[in-house]
Amino acid sequence: MASTPTDVPPHKFMIPLDEQTAKTAKRTSKLISLEEAGKIIASKKTISLAGSHSADAAMSLIRAAIRAGAKDMTMIPPVTTSIAADLPIAAKMLSKLYLSYVGFEVWGMAPAFRFAAENQTMEIVEADEPFILLGTQAAAGGRPFNTVQYLYDATSHPKLNPEIKTVTDPYTGCTVYTIPPLYSDVFIMHAQACDEFGNAQCWGGSGQERDKAKAAKMVIVQTDQIVPSSEIEKDAGKQTIPGLWVDHVVHVPYAAHPTFSSLNYAPDEEHLKLYIDMVKDGRAQEYIDTYVTGPKDHMDYIERVGGMARMEELRKAVAEG
Amino acid sequence: MAEVAYPGTDRYSMAELMAVLLARMAVGDAESAGGGGANQIISLAGNRLAQLTTAPNVWLFTGGAGVYNGKFDRLPIGTWDSRCGQDAECKIPLIDVADGLTKGVNDNQPKRVQRVGAGGLGGIQVDKYGNINMIGIGPHPKLKVRGPGTVGSIWLGAGQTNIFLQHHGKRLFVEKVDYVSGAGWLTGGDSRARTLNGREGPRYVWTPIAVMDFTPDEHRMRICTVHPGYTVTDVVANTGFELAIPDMVPTTTAPTDYELHMLRTKVDPDGVLRTKRVTVG
Numbered sequence: 001m002a003s004t005p006t007d008v009p010p011h012k013f014m015i016p017l018d019e020q021t022a023k024t025a026k027r028t029s030k031l032i033s034l035e036e037a038g039k040i041i042a043s044k045k046t047i048s049l050a051g052s053h054s055a056d057a058a059m060s061l062i063r064a065a066i067r068a069g070a071k072d073m074t075m076i077p078p079v080t081t082s083i084a085a086d087l088p089i090a091a092k093m094l095s096k097l098y099l100s101y102v103g104f105e106v107w108g109m110a111p112a113f114r115f116a117a118e119n120q121t122m123e124i125v126e127a128d129e130p131f132i133l134l135g136t137q138a139a140a141g142g143r144p145f146n147t148v149q150y151l152y153d154a155t156s157h158p159k160l161n162p163e164i165k166t167v168t169d170p171y172t173g174c175t176v177y178t179i180p181p182l183y184s185d186v187f188i189m190h191a192q193a194c195d196e197f198g199n200a201q202c203w204g205g206s207g208q209e210r211d212k213a214k215a216a217k218m219v220i221v222q223t224d225q226i227v228p229s230s231e232i233e234k235d236a237g238k239q240t241i242p243g244l245w246v247d248h249v250v251h252v253p254y255a256a257h258p259t260f261s262s263l264n265y266a267p268d269e270e271h272l273k274l275y276i277d278m279v280k281d282g283r284a285q286e287y288i289d290t291y292v293t294g295p296k297d298h299m300d301y302i303e304r305v306g307g308m309a310r311m312e313e314l315r316k317a318v319a320e321g
Numbered sequence: 322m323a324e325v326a327y328p329g330t331d332r333y334s335m336a337e338l339m340a341v342l343l344a345r346m347a348v349g350d351a352e353s354a355g356g357g358g359a360n361q362i363i364s365l366a367g368n369r370l371a372q373l374t375t376a377p378n379v380w381l382f383t384g385g386a387g388v389y390n391g392k393f394d395r396l397p398i399g400t401w402d403s404r405c406g407q408d409a410e411c412k413i414p415l416i417d418v419a420d421g422l423t424k425g426v427n428d429n430q431p432k433r434v435q436r437v438g439a440g441g442l443g444g445i446q447v448d449k450y451g452n453i454n455m456i457g458i459g460p461h462p463k464l465k466v467r468g469p470g471t472v473g474s475i476w477l478g479a480g481q482t483n484i485f486l487q488h489h490g491k492r493l494f495v496e497k498v499d500y501v502s503g504a505g506w507l508t509g510g511d512s513r514a515r516t517l518n519g520r521e522g523p524r525y526v527w528t529p530i531a532v533m534d535f536t537p538d539e540h541r542m543r544i545c546t547v548h549p550g551y552t553v554t555d556v557v558a559n560t561g562f563e564l565a566i567p568d569m570v571p572t573t574t575a576p577t578d579y580e581l582h583m584l585r586t587k588v589d590p591d592g593v594l595r596t597k598r599v600t601v602g
Contacts, residue, residue: 010571011346011532011545011546012346013342013343013345013346013532013546013573013574014345014546014571014573014574015345015574016345016574016576016577016579016580017341017344017345017370017371017374017375017577017579017580017583018579018580020345020374020375021374021375025373025374025375025377026377027377027378028377028378140420141416141419141420141423141424142420142421142423142424143423195410197410199410199411210417214417214420229410232410232411233392233408233409233410236388236389236406236409236410236411236412237412239410239412241411242380242389242411242413243389243410243411244380244389244411
C-alpha cells in the first residue's frame with residue numbers, strides 16, 4: 001500500500017470533519033444596515049423592482065439609494081408602479097426607464113415621470129406588460145430571448161421600441177416577435193417577513209418577485225419584520241423566494257411606506273397626495289430634502305410622516321378591513 | 322473480489338465511508354448542493370452531515386420534495402421522501418432548477434438559483450473523461466441495454482460537479498461511452514471548454530473502493546486515493562480503461578469517531594447506511 005505523500009497538500013476529502021469544522025459552526029447572517037444597502041444599490045447600473053401599483057414597493061431601499069447619490073441608473077420596474085418609479089425620477093436617479101405603467105391611478109398622473117418625459121431628460125423604452133414579464137422570464141432562465149406571436153402586429157410597439165425584433169419560428173415558419181432578456185445588476189424587493197438568511201415571505205405580491213430575483217446579479221430584501229427560523233420552518237410553501245437567491249437583508253419596519261404592505265399596513269393616501277401635489281408644484285427638491293435626504297435615519301422618516309401613531313392607524317386599517 | 326462489498330473494516334460500512342468523504346469535500350465550498358439518481362441515500366447523508374459540521378451555509382436542495390434545507394434527522398430514502406420536508410425553509414417549483422442551470426457563464430448572465438454543487442450523478446457507463454451514459458448500450462433505438470432515461474444528467478454540462486457511483490466495475494467504467502447523457506470532459510483537453518463556453522467540468526469521482534480526479538491538461542481519470550482494505554491493483558483490475566496513476570497513492574482517511582458519531586446520531590440513527598450495499602466487480 002502506498003503511503004501518504006508529504007510534499008503535496010492532502011485532498012480536502014482526506015481531512016476529517018473534526019479538523020475542518022470551526023469551533024462554532026454558525027450560519028452567516030445576511031443582515032446589513034439600510035445605509036449600507038443604499039450604497040450598494042447606488043454603485044450599480046441596472047435596478048429592477050417588484051410589487052405593483054402602489055403596493056409592496058421597496059421604498060426604504062429607494063430612499064437609501066437616493067441618499068447614497070444613485071444616478072444614471074436604468075430601471076426595470078414592475079409592470080405597474082407609482083412612487084417607486086416617480087420618486088427616483090424626481091431625484092434624477094434614472095437615465096433610462098423601461099416603461100410599462102407609471103402613474104398614481106385614482107390619484108392621477110405621475111408628476112416627475114411626466115415632467116421628465118416632456119423635457120426628454122430620461123430615455124424611455126416603450127415597453128409594456130409582456131415585454132417586461134417575458135423579458136424578465138427570459139433572463140431568469142438564461143434564455144437568449146422570449147417570443148410573442150401576432151399581438152405586436154396590431155400595436156405600435158415594434159415601430160417605437162427597437163429592442164423588439166423578429167425571428168422565424170422553426171416549427172411553423174411564421175414570423176414571431178422577440179423580447180430580449182432583461183437582466184439587472186440589483187433587484188430590490190419588499191417582504192412582509194424574512195429570516196436573517198433571506199428566506200422571504202410576500203403576503204401579497206404580483207408574482208414578479210421570483211423571476212426578477214432570478215434575473216438579477218444581486219438581490220436585496222427589505223422586510224417589515226425579521227422572523228426566527230422556527231417561523232420560517234412552519235411552512236416551507238409560505239416563502240416567496242429562498243434565501244439562497246438573496247444577498248442582503250435589511251430590517252426596516254414600515255419599509256414600504258407610503259405604499260401598501262400587503263396584509264400588513266395600508267397605503268398612506270394622504271402622503272401619496274402630498275407627494276403628488278409637491279412635485280406638481282415644482283417642489284420636488286423640497287420633498288426630497290424633507291423626506292429622503294433630511295431624515296437622519298428611518299425612524300426619523302417615520303416621525304416626519306406622522307410617527308408611530310400614524311403607522312398604527314395604517315396597520316389598523318388593514319387589520320380591521 | 323466479491324460481488325457485494327462488505328464493510329471495509331468491522332467499524333464502519335463502505336456506504337458510511339462514502340457519505341463521510343462527500344461531507345468532507347463535496348459541499349464544503351458550494352453555495353447549494355443536491356444529489357440525484359439512484360445514489361440519493363448516500364449523497365443525502367453526506368450533504369446533511371456537511372451542513373451539520375463544516376458547511377452550515379450550504380443550501381441543501383432535495384429535488385423530489387422541491388425544498389431547501391430540510392432538517393431531517395432520519396435518513397430519507399430519496400429526495401422525494403417527506404422526511405426531506407422536515408423543517409424545510411422554502412419550497413420551489415422545479416422550473417427554478419432549469420432556469421438556474423441553463424444560464425451562461427458570462428457576466429451578464431448571472432448564475433443563480435441552483436448551482437451543481439455536490440452530490441452528483443451516476444450512470445450505466447462512465448468513460449475515462451468522466452462522460453456519463455444513462456441512455457443505453459448498443460445501437461439506437463434497438464438498444465441491447467435500455468437505460469432508465471437521462472433526467473437531469475444534462476446538467477453535468479452546467480458547471481462543476483462530482484460523479485458519485487455505488488459500483489466500481491469494468492462494465493461501468495468503459496473506454497468510451499456509447500452515448501453521452503451527461504458531459505464530462507468530452508474528448509479531453511480543451512474540448513469541454515470549447516463546447517460549453519468555458520464551464521468547469523467534473524472534479525472528483527467517488528466509488529466504493531477509490532476516489533479519482535482528472536489530470537490537469539488531458540482531463541483523463543486519475544486515481545487519487547484508495548479506500549482502506551483495497552489496493553491500486555484492485556482499482557485497475559475493476560476499471561475498463563487505463564487510469565492515470567500517480568507515483569504515490571495514499572489510503573483514504575477512514576471515518577473518525579467524531580464523524581461516525583455525528584453521522585449515526587444526527588443523520589442516520591436507524592443505521593440505514595450500515596447495511597447499505599455498494600458493489601465492486
